[in-house]
Amino acid sequence: MKKTYIIFSFIAFGIALLWALATGRYPIGLGDLLPLALSSLGFDGQVPPEMQMVFWNIRVPRILLSIAVGSGLSIAGVVFQALFRNPLAAPDILGVTAGSSFGAALAIMFFTTFVVGVQGFAFLFGVFAVSIAYFLANRSWDRSTSVLVISGIVVSAVFQAGVSILMYLADPYDQLAKIVFWIMGSFHVASWAKVQATLPVVVIGSALLSLFGWRLNIMTHNEEEALSLGVDVFRWRLFYLGTSTLIVASSVAAVGNISWVGLIVPHIARYLVGTEHRRLIPTAAFLGGGFLLVMDTVARTISSSEIPISIITSILGAPFLGYLVIHRSKNEALDVSPG
Amino acid sequence: MYLLKRNRPRFLCLVFFISAVLAVCGCQADREGREGETITVVDQLGRTVIVPKNIRRIAALHHFGGKVVFALGAQELLVDQALYHRENQAMAKVNPSFAAKPKLIQGHDLNYEELIALRPDIAIAYTSFDPSDLEQLEDAGIRVIAIRGETLEESYAGVRLVAKALGREQRGEEYIADCRMLYGLVKERTASIPPEKRLKVMFTGPKNIYSAATGQMLQNTLLETAGGRNVASSLTGFWASVSPEQIAAWNPEVIFLGSSLDSYGAEALFGNQQFKTVSAVKSRRVYVFPSNIGWWDYPAPHCILGLVWTAKTLYPERFQDVDMMKVANEFYRKYLGYSFSDMGGRL
Numbered sequence: 001m002k003k004t005y006i007i008f009s010f011i012a013f014g015i016a017l018l019w020a021l022a023t024g025r026y027p028i029g030l031g032d033l034l035p036l037a038l039s040s041l042g043f044d045g046q047v048p049p050e051m052q053m054v055f056w057n058i059r060v061p062r063i064l065l066s067i068a069v070g071s072g073l074s075i076a077g078v079v080f081q082a083l084f085r086n087p088l089a090a091p092d093i094l095g096v097t098a099g100s101s102f103g104a105a106l107a108i109m110f111f112t113t114f115v116v117g118v119q120g121f122a123f124l125f126g127v128f129a130v131s132i133a134y135f136l137a138n139r140s141w142d143r144s145t146s147v148l149v150i151s152g153i154v155v156s157a158v159f160q161a162g163v164s165i166l167m168y169l170a171d172p173y174d175q176l177a178k179i180v181f182w183i184m185g186s187f188h189v190a191s192w193a194k195v196q197a198t199l200p201v202v203v204i205g206s207a208l209l210s211l212f213g214w215r216l217n218i219m220t221h222n223e224e225e226a227l228s229l230g231v232d233v234f235r236w237r238l239f240y241l242g243t244s245t246l247i248v249a250s251s252v253a254a255v256g257n258i259s260w261v262g263l264i265v266p267h268i269a270r271y272l273v274g275t276e277h278r279r280l281i282p283t284a285a286f287l288g289g290g291f292l293l294v295m296d297t298v299a300r301t302i303s304s305s306e307i308p309i310s311i312i313t314s315i316l317g318a319p320f321l322g323y324l325v326i327h328r329s330k331n332e333a334l335d336v337s338p339g
Numbered sequence: 340m341y342l343l344k345r346n347r348p349r350f351l352c353l354v355f356f357i358s359a360v361l362a363v364c365g366c367q368a369d370r371e372g373r374e375g376e377t378i379t380v381v382d383q384l385g386r387t388v389i390v391p392k393n394i395r396r397i398a399a400l401h402h403f404g405g406k407v408v409f410a411l412g413a414q415e416l417l418v419d420q421a422l423y424h425r426e427n428q429a430m431a432k433v434n435p436s437f438a439a440k441p442k443l444i445q446g447h448d449l450n451y452e453e454l455i456a457l458r459p460d461i462a463i464a465y466t467s468f469d470p471s472d473l474e475q476l477e478d479a480g481i482r483v484i485a486i487r488g489e490t491l492e493e494s495y496a497g498v499r500l501v502a503k504a505l506g507r508e509q510r511g512e513e514y515i516a517d518c519r520m521l522y523g524l525v526k527e528r529t530a531s532i533p534p535e536k537r538l539k540v541m542f543t544g545p546k547n548i549y550s551a552a553t554g555q556m557l558q559n560t561l562l563e564t565a566g567g568r569n570v571a572s573s574l575t576g577f578w579a580s581v582s583p584e585q586i587a588a589w590n591p592e593v594i595f596l597g598s599s600l601d602s603y604g605a606e607a608l609f610g611n612q613q614f615k616t617v618s619a620v621k622s623r624r625v626y627v628f629p630s631n632i633g634w635w636d637y638p639a640p641h642c643i644l645g646l647v648w649t650a651k652t653l654y655p656e657r658f659q660d661v662d663m664m665k666v667a668n669e670f671y672r673k674y675l676g677y678s679f680s681d682m683g684g685r686l
Contacts, residue, residue, distance in 0.1 A: 057613055059584065062583075173545055177578075178546055178547060188547070188582060189549075191613065301582075304573065305553075305580055306580040306581055
C-alpha cells in the first residue's frame with residue numbers, strides 16, 4: 001500500500017513535468033517536444049531557432065528551478081518538523097527567510113553592481129541569520145529545541161526590522177518596488193545561472209538528508225531517549241539544521257520567499273507514506289517538486305500577466321491541509337514521530 | 340446687590356440677549372470681512388474647499404502637487420521638500436533654501452505631526468490619500484486640496500485648480516499651453532505613421548524587467564501618442580507582471596526600461612538569455628527611460644518631456660530638428676527654476 005503511494009507520487013511528478021514542458025505563453029506544445037529534443041541532439045528536427053531558444057533558455061531552466069526549490073523546501077520541511085517534533089515547524093522558523101530578505105534588500109539598495117549580487121547577499125544573510133539563532137541558543141543552559149525556536153523568533157524579528165528600515169529609506173519608485181517584489185517571490189527570474197547556483201546545493205543536500213534519513217527517526221524522540229540510545233543528539237542536530245538551512249537559503253536566494261510549500265508538502269507526504277523518514281524524504285521530494293512545478297505552470301500560463309506564486313500555493317495548498325486535518329484518522333498525518 | 344439679586348432672571352436674559360446679538364453681528368462682520376479674502380474651489384475629490392486669498396505657506400504632500408507649485412512659480416511658498424526622491428536630491432544640490440526645508444514624505448509615509456507643526460495655509464494632497472487623513476488635517480485647521488494627474492486632461496484640471504487657489508491662473512494657463520504645444524508637436528508628426536509601421540514597444544516597470552506598463556497607465560498614452568504600439572495594452576492594472584515567455588511571444592521591437600538597477604540597464608539585458616529572441620535586444624533598441632534626476636513618464640503633465648523623448652527615440656528621422664536637451668533645459672528652467680543640465684540631468 002505504502003509502496004504504491006511512492007510509485008503514485010513518482011508518476012504524478014512525471015505527468016506534471018510533461019504538462020509543464022508543453023505549456024506556456026509562447027506557442028510550444030506537446031508535438032514540438034520530440035523535434036526539440038532531436039534538434040538539441042544534433043538531428044535536424046526542423047525547429048525554428050526562436051522556439052529552441054525560448055524552450056531551452058526560458059522554459060527549461062524555470063522548470064528545473066521550480067522542481068529544485070519545491071523539493072528542497074519540502075525536504076527541509078520534513079527535517080525541521082522532525083527535529084522540532086512539531087508539525088507546524090516550517091523551514092523558515094530559524095530566521096532564514098528574514099535574513100535572506102534583509103540581504104536581498106541590502107544588495108538592491110547599495111550593492112547592485114557587485115558580482116555576487118542580490119542572490120549572493122540573500123544566501124549569505126540567510127545562512128548568517130540561522131547561525132546567529134543557533135549560537136544564541138547554544139549559549140543557553142537549556143539545550144532543548146524550544147530555545148532554538150525562541151532564538152529563531154528573535155533573529156527573525158531583528159532582521160525583519162532591518163528590512164523595514166531599508167524599505168523606509170528606499171527610493172519609493174524603483175528600489176522599494178523591487179524589494180517588495182523580491183520578498184513576494186517569483187520564478188520569472190529563472191535562468192541557467194540560477195539553476196547552476198541552486199541545483200547542486202539542493203541535490204547534494206537532499207541526497208545527504210535521504211542517506212541519513214534513518215537517524216531522523218530517532219531524532220523525533222526527546223533528547224534523553226535519543227541520548228540513551230547512544231546518539232549524539234546535538235551533533236546530529238547541527239548536521240540536519242546546517243544541511244537543510246543551506247538548501248532553504250539557496251532556494252530563497254534564487255526565487256524569493258515561497259510560502260506554504262515547506263509546511264504543507266511534508267504533511268501530504270506523511271499522510272501518504274507515514275512517518276518513516278527513509279520513505280518520507282524521497283516522497284516529499286517528488287511531491288514537493290511536482291507541487292511547485294504545477295503551481296508555477298499555472299502562475300505563468302493562466303493569463304498574459306503572471307500571478308504571484310505565493311498566492312497560488314496558499315490558495316490551493318492551505319485548504320488541502322485543512323482537508324487532511326479533518327479527514328485524518330488517529331495517529332496519522334499530524335504526528336511526526338514514527339511508531 | 341439687592342437689585343441685582345431680585346432681578347437676576349431678567350439680568351441674565353439681558354446678558355444672554357446682548358451676547359447673542361454680538362455673536363451674530365460678529366459672525367456677520369467676520370464673514371463679510373473675509374468675503375474678499377477667500378477663494379472657493381472644488382477639488383478633484385469633489386470637496387468644496389475655502390482657502391484664504393493670500394496664501395503664504397504651502398505644503399505639498401505628493402510630488403504632483405509639488406511640481407505644480409513649482410510650475411506656477413510659487414516654490415518659495417513651499418514649506419517642505421515637495422518633489423520626488425531623486426528630483427528632491429537634485430533640487431537640494433542647486434537650491435540651498437530648498438535643501439533647508441524639511442522632508443515630510445519618506446517612502447510612502449507622511450509625517451502628519453510635523454506637517455501640522457509647519458502651519459501651512461493649505462496642503463496639496465493626492466486623490467488617493469485616505470479621506471480620514473484629510474479630515475484630520477482639516478480638523479487641525481489646514482485646508483486641503485486633493486488633485487490627481489493620471490491622464491493629461493486630468494492633470495490640466497489639477498493645474499487649474501491649484502492655480503486658482505493661488506491666484507495664478509494666467510501662469511497656469513501658460514504652463515498648460517506649453518505642454519499642449521509639445522503634445523501637438525509630437526501628435527502632428529506621428530499621426531501619419533500607418534498602423535503596420537508603428538513599432539511594437541514594451542515599457543518595463545520599476546519592480547523588475549518582467550513587468551509591463553498596461554493599457555490603463557499614463558505610459559500607454561505616451562507610447563501610443565508617440566506613434567508606438569504598447570505590446571501590453573490589453574492588460575489592466577498597474578505594472579503587470581509578465582512571464583519571460585510572454586515577452587518572447589510579444590517580441591517587442593523597442594524596450595523602454597523604467598529603472599536602471601539590478602537586472603536592469605541595457606547591458607544586463609543584452610546578456611540575459613531570456614531576451615535572446617526579442618527583436619529589441621537583437622537590434623539593440625533598448626533604452627533607459629530618462630531621467631537620472633527624476634522620471635519623465637509620470638506624473639502628467641510633466642511627463643510631456645517623456646513624450647517628446649519617446650517619439651524622438653522611436654522615430655529619430657521625424658524629429659531631427661528637435662534638440663531634446665534644449666527642450667528639457669527650457670522646460671526645466673521655466674517650470675522648475677533651473678535648467679535640466681544645471682540640475683545635473685543627463686539623457
